Amino acid sequence: MKLGFVVQRYGLDISGGAELHCRWVAEHMAKYAEVEVLTTRAADYITWKNHYPAGPQTINGLRVRRFPVVRPRHPERFGRIQERILNFEHTAGDELRWLDEEGPRSKALLGYIRKNEADYDYFIFFSYRYYHSYWGIRTVPAKALLVPTAERDPVINLKLFKDLFRLPRAFIYNSFEERDMIQTVSQNQAVAGVVAGVGTETPASCSAARFRQKYGLEDDYLIYIGRVDQNKGFPQLFDYFLRYKRETGSPTKLVMIGGTVLPIPAHPDIRYLGILSEEDKFDGLAGAALLVMPSFYESLSMVTLEAWALHKPVLANALCDVLAGQCRRSNGGLFYRDYREFREALGFLLASPELRRALGENGGRYYQANYTWEAIENKYLSILHQLEAG
Amino acid sequence: MDNKDTNEIRYSKTYKIDYDHIDVAQIMGQVRDKVAREPVPAPSEAGGPSPEFSPAGLPPPGPLSLKKKVKNKLLKGLAPFFPAMRLISLPLHEELRETNEKLHQAGQRIDELTARLNERDITKEYIKLLHSLCHNLVMELTKLRVEHDTLKSKVSVLEKDFEFLGKREKVLEQRLVR
Numbered sequence: 001m002k003l004g005f006v007v008q009r010y011g012l013d014i015s016g017g018a019e020l021h022c023r024w025v026a027e028h029m030a031k032y033a034e035v036e037v038l039t040t041r042a043a044d045y046i047t048w049k050n051h052y053p054a055g056p057q058t059i060n061g062l063r064v065r066r067f068p069v070v071r072p073r074h075p076e077r078f079g080r081i082q083e084r085i086l087n088f089e090h091t092a093g094d095e096l097r098w099l100d101e102e103g104p105r106s107k108a109l110l111g112y113i114r115k116n117e118a119d120y121d122y123f124i125f126f127s128y129r130y131y132h133s134y135w136g137i138r139t140v141p142a143k144a145l146l147v148p149t150a151e152r153d154p155v156i157n158l159k160l161f162k163d164l165f166r167l168p169r170a171f172i173y174n175s176f177e178e179r180d181m182i183q184t185v186s187q188n189q190a191v192a193g194v195v196a197g198v199g200t201e202t203p204a205s206c207s208a209a210r211f212r213q214k215y216g217l218e219d220d221y222l223i224y225i226g227r228v229d230q231n232k233g234f235p236q237l238f239d240y241f242l243r244y245k246r247e248t249g250s251p252t253k254l255v256m257i258g259g260t261v262l263p264i265p266a267h268p269d270i271r272y273l274g275i276l277s278e279e280d281k282f283d284g285l286a287g288a289a290l291l292v293m294p295s296f297y298e299s300l301s302m303v304t305l306e307a308w309a310l311h312k313p314v315l316a317n318a319l320c321d322v323l324a325g326q327c328r329r330s331n332g333g334l335f336y337r338d339y340r341e342f343r344e345a346l347g348f349l350l351a352s353p354e355l356r357r358a359l360g361e362n363g364g365r366y367y368q369a370n371y372t373w374e375a376i377e378n379k380y381l382s383i384l385h386q387l388e389a390g
Numbered sequence: 391m392d393n394k395d396t397n398e399i400r401y402s403k404t405y406k407i408d409y410d411h412i413d414v415a416q417i418m419g420q421v422r423d424k425v426a427r428e429p430v431p432a433p434s435e436a437g438g439p440s441p442e443f444s445p446a447g448l449p450p451p452g453p454l455s456l457k458k459k460v461k462n463k464l465l466k467g468l469a470p471f472f473p474a475m476r477l478i479s480l481p482l483h484e485e486l487r488e489t490n491e492k493l494h495q496a497g498q499r500i501d502e503l504t505a506r507l508n509e510r511d512i513t514k515e516y517i518k519l520l521h522s523l524c525h526n527l528v529m530e531l532t533k534l535r536v537e538h539d540t541l542k543s544k545v546s547v548l549e550k551d552f553e554f555l556g557k558r559e560k561v562l563e564q565r566l567v568r
Contacts, residue, residue, distance in 0.1 A: 089529075089532050089533065089536060327414055328414050328415055330414075331412045331413060331414045332414075333414065334414060334417060334418060334421070335418065340425045340428070341421060341422065341425055344421050344424060344425055345418075345421055347397065347401070348401045348405065348421070350397070351397035351398045351400070351401045352398055352401055352402070353398075354409050355407065355409070355412075358409045358410075358412045359412060359414075362412055
């Protein structure tokens with residue numbers, strides 16, 4: 001079986017969610033099929049400027065074919081068009097212009113897919129909202145599988161995607177909430193689909209003591225791992241956490257790992273450590289009382305799965321339906337809708353080691369059953385076999 | 391017993407949980423019930439009073455001291471002269487009373503405003519939702535209106551076609567009859 005993974009960007013230095021997701025799945029599926037990656041020469045997701053050299057290359061043992069982007073994106077023009085289509089009455093033509101502007105426009109990539117369709121058994125497209133997926137799926141609908149990586153983003157309601165979601169042979173969703181959202185938008189229940197997500201790997205051993213010693217942490221701490229920005233639930237988390245401390249006098253600290261685009265409050269109990277190595281990240285997670293996930297928009301949240309892999313409970317924002325759904329299904333975390341629920345849930349979690357242990361163990365079991373690479377590979381294989389069979 | 395243990399006991403009394411079969415939905419139900427039972431804190435309480443200034447920090451009432459005993463005896467002895475003393479200090483007393491009255495009214499208004507602020511926090515969220523609902527409704531109505539106009543014009547075109555075909559049918563019938 002030969003599979004073509006089609007994605008907007010690809011490279012070892014690209015850490016974007018969907019791109020990394022695609023790379024990991026492609027590398028794991030190479031055990032079962034001949035895998036090729038079809039992508040653009042872009043590295044920057046704002047402009048899609050050609051960056052990587054043209055032509056095939058090999059990355060981690062996979063053949064990667066790169067195609068040039070015809071025209072880089074003009075962010076201001078794109079912003080204006082998006083503003084117009086999201087807020088005003090518009091035509092199908094306007095939506096197609098938005099898609100052109102969003103890019104990455106690579107006619108050579110589409111031409112390659114059209115010419116070489118017969119050489120591949122299936123094309124697995126990543127990220128529904130980009131040019132390559134929309135036109136690529138239209139080019140080879142009978143061989144197309146889509147991994148939508150959709151969030152609750154207003155563009156999902158655009159008319160052009162309603163039709164797109166009925167075209168591929170099958171969907172590989174990240175979560176049940178993502179599947180429900182896409183089915184509600186497009187009524188595509190007839191299209192085959194499986195909820196898979198992405199696997200994670202955790203180091204064989206982590207040392208909480210090493211982390212505590214390295215960063216001078218003594219008290220209990222909550223940990224947040226990821227980008228610190230508005231969509232991720234900041235500065236709301238700062239506000240909730242500081243109010244909680246003021247009201248309860250708790251000595252708990254908030255430790256944050258990852259990049260930031262927001263100013264961090266200067267408070268001795270808020271420790272921003274910046275971007276750390278994977279070893280430090282897992283050490284930090286191992287030493288934390290719990291992982292806090294304040295994000296409003298998540299299509300899966302890999303860091304939540306990593307916390308469960310280490311048997312750590314999670315406190316998540318209930319306004320993100322994916323996070324709340326994952327906590328309910330796994331019985332591995334609590335969630336909050338407002339400050340009063342945050343205070344109560346956090347207070348309970350910090351006060352009860354037994355609750356933390358029980359939630360962490362449930363999370364661990366949920367991770368083992370659904371998000372080890374073996375489980376993910378089996379889900380991909382099952383949908384491919386289902387298509388082969390019928 | 392330290393603060394951690396006290397908290398643990400408090401939470402274990404509040405929540406009924408089977409730790410061998412954790413059900414997050416059920417725990418969240420209990421959390422929400424508990425939060426709903428608690429009064430909404432006034433903003434002034436949000437910061438919380440310092441423990442040293444709280445009523446719990448006051449010393450317990452003990453036996454009367456000598457100073458208090460003398461004070462009580464003096465108050466009893468001077469009681470018959472109080473009306474005359476009030477009359478002498480009336481202007482000052484009146485000013486104090488008015489100021490007190492005004493302060494009391496200001497206090498009441500602050501309480502009222504605090505309560506309204508609390509309500510506003512809740513209603514603000516509803517207003518945001520309503521605003522977005524209104525926006526979506528306007529969008530949908532606009533789309534419907536455009537669709538309605540398009541359909542109307544299509545119907546009028548079809549009517550004209552129908553009329554034309556009717557006339558043509560009559561002409562053809564007449565020719566056939568001849």
